[in-house]
Structure formats: structure tokens, C-alpha cells
Amino acid sequence: MIEGTSDNFENEVLKAEGLVLVDFNADWCGPCQMMKPVVEAFGEEHKDVKVVSVNIDDEEELSDSYEVSTIPCLVLFKDGKEVAREIGVISPKKLAKMLEK
Amino acid sequence: MQDKIYDVIVIGAGMAGLTAAIYAVRANKKVLVLEGKTHGGQIITTFHIANYPGLPKVSGVDLMNSVYNQAKELGAEIEYAEVMKVKDEGEFESVITEDFEDGSDEGKYLARTVIIATGSSERKLELENEEKLTGRGISYCATCDGGFYKDKPVAVVGGGNTALYDALYLADVASKVYIVHRRNEFRGNAFLVDKLKTKENVEFVLESVTTKLIGEKKIEGLEVENLSHEKRTLTVDGIFVAVGRVPATEIFKDLVELDEGGYVKAGEDCHTSREGVFVAGDCRVKSLRQLVTASSDGAVAATEAVHYLK
Ligand SMILES: Cc1cc2nc3c(=O)[nH]c(=O)nc-3n(C[C@H](O)[C@H](O)[C@H](O)COP(=O)(O)OP(=O)(O)OC[C@H]3O[C@@H](n4cnc5c(N)ncnc54)[C@H](O)[C@@H]3O)c2cc1C
Secondary structure (H helix, E strand, C coil): CEECCCCCHHHHHHCCCCEEEEEEECCCCHHHHHHHHHHHHHHHHCCCEEEEEEECCCCHHHHHHCCCCCCCEEEEEECCEEEEEEECCCCHHHHHHHHHC | CHHHEEEEEEECCCHHHHHHHHHHHHCCCCEEEEECCCCCHHHHHCCCECCCCCCCCECHHHHHHHHHHHHHHHCCEEEECCEEEEEEECCEEEEEEHHHHCCCCCCEEEEEEEEECCCEEECCCCCCCHHHHECCCEECCHHHHHHHHCCCEEEEECCCHHHHHHHHHHHCCCCEEEEECCCCCCCCCHHHHHHHHCCCCEEEECCEEEEEEECCCCCCEEEEEECCCCEEEEECCEEEECCCEEECCHHHCCCCCECCCCCECCCCCCECCCCCEEECCCCECCCCCCHHHHHHHHHHHHHHHHHHHC
16 A cells, blocks of 8 residues: 655646545544555455555645545545545445445 | 355444354354444444453454454354345345345345344434535544644534533634534533533533534534524534434334334343344443443343254
């Protein structure tokens, strides 16, 4: 999983072709810890989707600009544009369903 | 089909459901746990649990991962799919998950016994756009999301201890905290109310109900109405909803008897109104809803199910 920062976000996400899943999370957030293995397994299974993890405490600017106000928050980008968003803990299947949107 | 028949199907992988699974596999039963989200249940948002015997200060995540691993290692199967329906099929109950509804022939399981352990979820305000704005200004967990509102105005809706604790926590983070409560007095602890009264940035908006959420893409405020039908708009960036919890039992209403609050009727033996169907944890009628009582129910329900199978 790539660590997303305000320095690399442009290149890794916004200018990236295809699908990128951004996982906004924090160390102190229990539901985020529960989602982490689910997101990692998703990344293993869907090699065509790049997975980027953003720590909202380190990257306040990024979480602000995407109006993240509840975590865990998963945002799916396609060719740099947001196409789907899910908050809270979700099952692996619901996560995979984001791709259908 | 043979492989989809289970002695015990547990619905919900929180403390009650996972404990039930541990007891049932240890009695050599074939056990499946079905969970709609991640395992762990409502306690995963809690960082320090102070009252779980023997494990002072354990986090909800650590505790529940450890219970989950224990159940798995002992041989319980766990599938992640939301249960949509439980139907009577004579000798068995058929348990139908979201996958089945999606049109696949997967997702239907037959159970000799069922243990309902679906817990509860946050009560909503039931206002227009609430779902759309959840995560965009509406939150049900102050300690999880309070940090996003540093030096911004927020409102807490509710009058119980959760609302009061939320308001206290937020008073130290946010620029302003409105507490919107429909009564004149609080159900919660008087000591918390007194403490809140000492906070300069806290304003009580009493005998008022929330009538409207303001904001299209994110929360910009809320409209409240008092007993004399006067309306007032509070400009806030965040609304913390703390109006209680509701049992996740809607799908069982035709299967077993529920009380007025939606809790599954059963005594301490965890037997529901239907033979072969048991209930454990927060979704059962009971007076104390805690982890220890959830795991206690899990043990009792599984043991009763095992007896029933004999
Ligand atoms: C903020 C907070 C703090 C708390 N602090 C403490 C504390 O310090 N000490 C303490 O002892 N207790 C505490 N509690 C109470 C404790 O969390 C609960 O009593 C306990 O978690 C109940 O466990 P449960 O297994 O009955 O239900 P839950 O934990 O609610 O688990 C139910 C599970 O069932 C799943 N489910 C629901 N419907 C379906 C469906 N249709 N299909 C499949 N799966 C489904 C849910 O996703 C969930 O994972 C706290 C609760 C909260 C909310």
C-alpha cells in the first residue's frame, strides 16, 4: 500500500490512469484498524486497482479538501475523478461493489 | 447442497455471536457465523474498555480480534454477508444473505438452529438527507470524528449520557457546542450537566427538536423548533447525533416475537418464541447491555442450541 501525502497525491491519485482506492484513516480509529486488512486483501485481489492510504492526522489538508469528516472513509478514483465513496466498516463484498459504480 | 447445512448458524460477529460460536464448536457442532460488516460489532470504536474483567484498558479492536481468532482457530466458519431473511423450511431454518438476493445461487444456508446476535445500531434522526450527509457533517461518534471540527461550531442532539459525554468532549475541540434536547431536563448524569454548564462555549437549546438539516453537499446548519413552535437556525459544521440505539431485529419480526422497542423477547435462557431459534446479546430484552452480558448470552444460547440438537 502506498502512503498518500500532499506531495505525492497529485501524481499517485489525480494524474493516475485507471482506478485508485484512497483509504483515509487514523491510528487511533478502531473501525479503521478493522478495515485495514479488508483493504489490503482487496488490493491483493484487484491488482488493477492502486491502493493509497492517507493518515488524516498527518495530512489534514488532504482530508479537508476531500471533505472527509468521518473515518474510515474510502474514496474510489477513476482517472483522477471521484466515482464512489463509502464510510464506516464494510464487508469485502461491499468494497468490491464500489468498482461497479 | 449437503455442505451448506449447519448445526448452528449465528447471525452477527460481535461479542455475543462470536462467544456463541466458540461454545458451539467446542461442543463439536458445525458452526457458521454470518456478518454483514466486519467482525467485532459496536465496541470497535472504543479505545479503552475499563470494565472488562481481567483485561483492563484493552481496546475494542484488540479484544474483538482476539475473540474472532479464538472462534476461527477452534473451527467456526465465518462468512461476510448480511442476512436478509430467515425462513421456516420444516426441519431447517433457511438463512438467506444479500448474495442470494443478488441473484446468485450462493448465499442460502440451512440451519438446524439459529442464534440471533445482531446487536444494535445508532438511532437516526429520520430527517431528509440524513444518509447523504452522513460523513459530510453528520456523525454518530464524537470521539471518532470530533477531531475534524477543531475550532468550528457543532451541535449535539440528544439528552442521555452519550450526548452529554459527546458535548463535553467536543467543548474542548470545537469553537461552540449547541446541545439540542427535546426536554427541559436531561436523562443523563446531573454531574455531567453541571460540568457542561461551566463551559463557556456550550449553549443549551432545550425543549427543541431538530426539524431540518441544512446543507446540500455538506452540513451548514440545522433548524430546530421549540415547544411554542418557534424556529431557529443554528449555523454549524457538524451535527453529532446521540439519540440512542435501536436493535437490528427488523428482519426477524415475522420469525420471533419482539417487544415494543424491537428487542427479541427471551428470558435468561435465550429461548425465543420460536423453537430452535435463540437470541444473544444487545438485541435481546434485558436490563444491562454490556460486553460481559453479551458474551454470557452467547455461552447460554449456544449451550441451549446444543441441547436442542440432541
Ligand atoms: C460507544 C460505546 C461504548 C461502549 N463501551 C462499553 C464498555 O466500556 N464496556 C462494556 O462492557 N460495553 C460497552 N459498550 C456496550 C457493548 O459494546 C455492547 O454491549 C456489546 O458490543 C454488544 O455485543 P453484541 O454482540 O450483542 O452486539 P454488537 O456488538 O452490536 O454486534 C452485532 C453484530 O451483528 C452484525 N449484524 C447486524 N445485523 C446483521 C445482519 N442482518 N446480518 C449479518 N450481520 C449483522 C453487526 O454488523 C455487528 O457486527 C459500549 C457500546 C458503545 C456503543
